[in-house]
Amino acid sequence: MMKLYGAPGCGSAIVEMMFVLAGEQYRWINVEGFDEPGPQRDALLELNPLGQVPTLKLDDGSILTETAAIALNLLDSHPELAPPAGSAERQRFHHLLIWLVANVYPTFTYGDYPDRWTQSGAEELRDSTNRYRQQLYLWLESQLGHGPYVFGDQISLLDTYLAAMISWRPRQAWFEQNTPKLYTVAQAVRAREEFHEILSRNEL
Structure with missing residues (x-):
């Protein structure tokens, strides 16, 4: 069985929703605290030298990262x-998927x-990234139709991103x-019963 290393509230929740949507069995391993020195981070680094979640260990033992x-x-x-x-x-689909994770x-x-990135001006960096992210979401809004999902009536793996990201x-x-289009898509996904446990456990 695949092993998914993640932490509550992180991008691993998106992958969990993908697996549920696909009907794939997996084991979720909580590595909360992975972003600070300690045993959780040490364990994750053995699998993923970048120390990031999600980290997925496939059935054949190989490691796959990046949502x-x-x-x-x-x-x-x-x-x-x-x-x-x-x-x-x-x-x-390919364009928006890569655009989302790259931007x-x-x-x-x-x-x-x-x-981690600046010795001074940390608050300014946080504020500027927050503003830029809002601009990005406004662009994405302009790319959507009228739902209920990103590509109309059929849910796709891309929709799982929005279900989690509106809580960030x-x-x-x-x-x-x-x-409102992004919000409507996200709520349509979040309303699906199969995702309730994942969203609740991740406090999303």
Whole structure:
């Protein structure tokens, strides 16, 4: 069985929702505290030298990291969780998936731990990444149709990102007011019964 190393409230919750959506069995291993020196971080570093979650140990013992890589790996055996291969919508899926993790994710990397990146001006770095993230979400809002999911009536792996990320900064009230399409998609995913336990355990 695959082993998913994660921590409550982190991006590992997105991968958990992906696995549930795909009907894949996995074992969740809590490494809360991985971002500070200690046994949890030491254990994670043995698997992933970058010390990041999610870290996935596959059935064959190999290690896979990065949510987008895990999503694309899942699509090999669950192609129904994205628009049809070769379609324009599949191209949009790839574009938005990579755009999300390449643009939005780094704002948390730098904004959540500003002291790691600057000896002065940590608060300024946090504030600037928060503002930039809002601009990114406004752009993403402009790319969406009328739901209920990103690609219409069919849920995809991309939708699991929004279900978790609206609980992160700038928080749900901001999304509801400024990006109603993103908010609607996220709530449609969060309303699905199969995700309730994951969202509750991750305090999302």
